[in-house]
Amino acid sequence: MPVRAGAVAAAVDDVAGLLAAHDDPLELADGLVRHCRDLLDAAHAGLLVQDVQGHLQLLASTGDTAEALELFQLETRQGPCVDCHRSGTPVQCPDAEQLRQRWPGLWPVAERRGVAAVHAQPLVVAGRTIGVLGLFRDREGPLEPVELAVARAMASLGAVGITQLERVAAGQRVQEQLQQALDSRVVLEQAKGVLAERHRVSPEEAFAQLRAAARSQRRRLHDVARDVVQGSPAQPR
Template sequence: MEVRAEEVAAAVGELAEVLAERGEALDLAYRLVGHCARLLSASAVGLLVEDARGDLRLLAASSGEARVVELFQLQNDEGPCLDCYRTGSPTAAVDAATLQRTWPRFSVGAASQGIVAVHAVPVQVGGRTIGALNLFRDHEGPFSSVETDVAHAMASFVAVGIGQLEASAQGERLREQLQEALDSRVVLEQAKGVLAERHRIHPDEAFAQLRARARTERRRLREVASEVVAPLGRARGA
């Protein structure tokens, strides 16, 4: 796949804008995985980060396939992304045979979603690995050197964004803010689903609407998403 410099520049510009505004970690994460899926030859992208207990959890995913693969990996405590996080080094498998040989349980879940190759890049803050950016493929073969460089650059944006949290919140407070972002993901996914069904639009467009509203009203994504989901909760309780 050819990586277009102008498209990378546009993505970098948007992410830099979020960082300059000290935007939410959740917003940055969703934009980042979306850009990776569009810019690189990855069929799905997921981002895992530590929660308040130091356990890895899914913060953002570009598709349902990515969510399933990431969750399968965490449930089985096995996979390239976990190895990447634990070693602090990039981890890759360029074909289904390598996946099956190295991570047999993970390969089953990956195959069920059509994933046959993966490249994981560590997310590091202050010399410590706090997560992994994971690029999944539905076709075999390695990523090009240019794609690998872009993936590392994107992981660096996540690190900078989380580093900003660290600059304004020390120790346990930083973990609390990351935990809040992780908890907000569930509500955000629900809100995306509600808007997508209501307006017959793609979930990406639903997310764009939520993000635009939050920005216009100078509110947090979770607050806006919670308002969208709230009627469902009242309906169930009725």
């Protein structure tokens, strides 16, 4: 599916709006991976960022498949996203055979999840790689030049956005604020589980409820998720 200029403009506008209106790395990361998945015709997308020790951690994903593939790479220290972070350069694995040969441990997980191609784009700020955008496709084939350009632009926007958000908190280092966002993800996953069980919905639908509640209440996503986990009366429905 060709990349449409209007869709790219709308995605950039939305991510820029998140950056301008919220001091919330989690919501920015979620918006980034969702837009990249849709713009670049990927089945799934994930975002890895460095913690205070310089280790990659999962900050956002579009669903269970992206989460499983990203976490497997982190646990085994192998895969296109890990290699992308190490080199600071994009990594393309356009077909299943290359995926099997280059990362034999990752291949069975990808195959079970229906992933046939993986593309990783580094998030770079001032020459430093702070994370990786992972795109997982259910069909083989390389990214076209225009898709590569869009992936690079979105990754750059995400890198600058995350860095800017972390600098909002006066007196705190970028890495410290980012660590808080990574820690917040644990609470977010707990809240998603609570809502999914309570309302008999999927984790993605539960996350949509949390995000909608955060926006309508003009609160941080972490704070709304914490209220759900703690059983606060004011909870998303």
